[in-house]
Amino acid sequence: MANHYETLEVERHGRVATIWMNRPEVFNAFNEQLIADLGQACAELDGDVGVRVVVLAGRGKHFSAGADLNWMKRASAFGEAENLADARRFARMLRALSDMSKPTIARVQGAALGGGTGLAAACDMAVAASDAVFSTSEVKFGIIPSVISPYVLRAVGPRHALRFFQSAERVSAERALAIGLVGEVVAVEALDAAVAALADTLIAGAPQAQKAAKDLIAAVTGRPIDDAVSEETAQRIARQRATDEAKDGIAAFLEKRQPAWLL
Known part of the structure; x- marks a missing residue:
């Protein structure tokens, strides 16, 4: 795909596409344009059948330092309606990233602060370099990590969120792994190899089944294990078994050949 973004570079290597946030001079802090570009890139790559895995990364020493200070300054002068419209654009972008139908990996090095933490959490999985540091730092500016909260809560749970949303303290890569x-945390020089290895593992899976697995998690998370959930899970696996992809995958295993999605 042609690169037509002001704030991003999109690279393709085989079936893996990497979205590079490309504002290293401000540590990939995001403004209105980066938000718009990320939302568009997610939509375009989600519709590209040749892409099996999407990696989100940042050029330079840092993944993303969060909100651009000039953007924050402009937002502080907004009226209520304009503020809401601005927040909705950010929320739509995060939703587009989170709801992609194919696996997403955050490649995190250096600072991932505020919304940068949110971007990492909105991806399906994250691989961090040992120098990575995270923070939901919004309360230091008199605001809250509201739009990123569903994704951070999904990753770390309410107990950790209660601490870090209020303390705004820095979280090391090792602590981020623990919560x-x-x-995964790897040495800085091993980050690209670790992301590539994970992407290769994901490509081996069936794409429709991976999308169905993401939908399954969203459907059952937080629900009691009752008759309704048992019935829904039974129906989901029954539907999946009936797909051409599943039939080919099972036949390929029995016949000791590659399934169609790897050809």
């Missing part, structure tokens, strides 16, 4: 914000 579930990231799934």
